[in-house]
Amino acid sequence: MELSAAQAFLTRVDAVSEAEVVGMVENLNTLISSASGAISATWDHREPVPWTLVDEPDPQLIRDYFGDLVFKEVAARNPVAVTLAVEMYLVQFVERVTSGWGGGAVTGTVLSEIYGMISAEGEVCESAYSQY
Amino acid sequence: MINDLAQILVITRSFAEFSEAMESVGNSAETELKAIIEATLRFDDIIKTKIASSDMCVYVVPPGETFIGETMADEFGKDEGEERGIVAGTMEIGLVQRMGNAEKVLRKPKVILARDLPEPDSE
Numbered sequence: 001m002e003l004s005a006a007q008a009f010l011t012r013v014d015a016v017s018e019a020e021v022v023g024m025v026e027n028l029n030t031l032i033s034s035a036s037g038a039i040s041a042t043w044d045h046r047e048p049v050p051w052t053l054v055d056e057p058d059p060q061l062i063r064d065y066f067g068d069l070v071f072k073e074v075a076a077r078n079p080v081a082v083t084l085a086v087e088m089y090l091v092q093f094v095e096r097v098t099s100g101w102g103g104g105a106v107t108g109t110v111l112s113e114i115y116g117m118i119s120a121e122g123e124v125c126e127s128a129y130s131q132y
Numbered sequence: 133m134i135n136d137l138a139q140i141l142v143i144t145r146s147f148a149e150f151s152e153a154m155e156s157v158g159n160s161a162e163t164e165l166k167a168i169i170e171a172t173l174r175f176d177d178i179i180k181t182k183i184a185s186s187d188m189c190v191y192v193v194p195p196g197e198t199f200i201g202e203t204m205a206d207e208f209g210k211d212e213g214e215e216r217g218i219v220a221g222t223m224e225i226g227l228v229q230r231m232g233n234a235e236k237v238l239r240k241p242k243v244i245l246a247r248d249l250p251e252p253d254s255e
Contacts, residue, residue: 004232015182022227022238024175025190029224029242031171035164039137042156043146067195069220069246081249082144088221089136090168095192095225098176 032090040083133165134158191226191241193219205240208248217245 066085138153147153157165179188193204199217207223226241 038161042160
C-alpha cells in the first residue's frame with residue numbers, strides 16, 4: 001500500500017505502531033484460547049445430560065451466534081463443535097465491542113485536512129519568503 | 133458473557149441446570165474472561181483513539197462465507213489449490229487496516245471449514 005504524504009504524516013502521529021496492534025490481537029487470541037480451554041475442561045469428562053433433563057435454553061441465541069451449520073453440531077454435543085462454539089462466542093464478543101464507532105478514519109480525515117492546510121501555508125510562506 | 137456461555141453449555145447437554153453451568157463457567161474461567169474483557173476494552177481504546185493514520189478493525193468471518201486463502205487462514209491448513217470450502221466459524225480474530233480506499237489484512241482470521249467439523253454423534 002503506497003502512502004500519500006498526508007497518510008505518511010498521520011502514521012508518524014500514531015501513538016502505537018501497526019506491530020503493537022497486531023500484538024494486541026495475538027494476545028486476545030491467546031486469552032480466548034485459554035478461556036475456551038478452561039471452560040471445556042469443565043464438561044469434557046462428563047457424560048451428556050439426557051435431553052429430558054435439560055433446562056429450557058435459548059436456541060435462537062445460539063443460532064444467532066453460530067448459524068445453523070454449527071448449531072446442528074453443537075446441539076449434538078460434538079466436542080470439537082462445542083469448543084468451537086465457545087471460541088466463536090468469545091471472538092464475536094471482541095468483534096461486537098470493537099465494531100462501534102471507528103474514530104481512525106474520522107480523525108484521519110480531519111488531520112489530513114489540517115496537514116493540507118499546514119502544507120499550503122508553508123508553501124505560501126516559502127513563496128512569500130523567496131520574494132525577499 | 134457468563135450467561136451466554138452457560139447457555140451454550142446447557143444446549144450442548146454438558147449441564148442439566150443452567151445455574152450449575154453458570155457457576156461452572158464462573159469458577160473455571162472467571163480470571164480468563166476478565167482478562168478478555170480488559171484486553172478488549174484496551175484494544176478498542178487503542179484502535180479508536182491512538183491511531184490516526186488508518187482504520188483498524190477486527191476481522192471475523194461469518195459462518196457460511198466462502199473460504200478465501202488470501203484473506204483467511206484455515207485452522208487445519210487443508211484448503212489449498214483450487215478447492216474452496218465454506219466457513220463454519222472463526223476461531224482466531226484477524227485484523228484489517230483501511231487507509232483511504234485501500235484495505236490490507238494485517239492478520240488473517242483463523243477459520244474452521246464446515247467439512248472439517250466431525251460428524252455429529254448418532255446417539
